[in-house]
Amino acid sequence: MADDILATLETVIRERRTGDPATSYVAKLTHRGRAKIAQKLGEEAVEAAIAAVQDDRAGLTGEAADLIFHLLVLLADMDLTLDDVRAELERREGVSGIDEKAARAD
Numbered sequence: 001m002a003d004d005i006l007a008t009l010e011t012v013i014r015e016r017r018t019g020d021p022a023t024s025y026v027a028k029l030t031h032r033g034r035a036k037i038a039q040k041l042g043e044e045a046v047e048a049a050i051a052a053v054q055d056d057r058a059g060l061t062g063e064a065a066d067l068i069f070h071l072l073v074l075l076a077d078m079d080l081t082l083d084d085v086r087a088e089l090e091r092r093e094g095v096s097g098i099d100e101k102a103a104r105a106d
């Protein structure tokens with residue numbers, strides 16, 4: 001179920017990117033440029049963090065949706081897809097974050 005809405009949203013975002021900024025938020029944000037999309041993503045991340053610190057479960061749910069939506073808009077702007085992200089997560093599967101950090105050169 002969750003996977004379906006993400007795939008659907010990704011398709012809709014790709015379709016709307018070149019739409020009318022007067023009627024589409026995706027088109028409007030895309031038109032404002034990558035730096036603006038990235039700024040929005042950062043703002044939504046901070047709002048999600050604040051909701052969590054405030055123990056606001058409903059708030060975090062809404063902010064998480066905003067965060068994921070804006071991440072998808074940014075990925076589309078970079079011509080990246082959820083499949084690219086899935087591939088990276090699959091590459092990491094089973095590798096402990098503790099072990100990965102210890103193996104880093106820096």
Ligand SMILES: N=c1c2ncn([C@@H]3O[C@H](COP(=O)(O)OP(=O)(O)OP(=O)(O)O)[C@@H](O)[C@H]3O)c2ncn1[C@@H]1O[C@H](COP(=O)(O)O)[C@@H](O)[C@H]1O
Nearest residue numbers: 009012013016023024025026027028029040065066069070
């Ligand atoms: N999931 C979302 C979604 N989540 C959040 N938002 C919008 O993200 C915006 C964030 O609000 P803000 O006040 O932070 O942004 P802002 O008004 O640009 O503020 P400034 O940065 O200009 O100050 C709001 O307008 C929300 O409605 C979304 N807009 C669209 N979608 C999905 O994207 C689809 C396509 O949307 P359109 O491109 O608008 O047709 C929709 O059918 C939805 O499924």
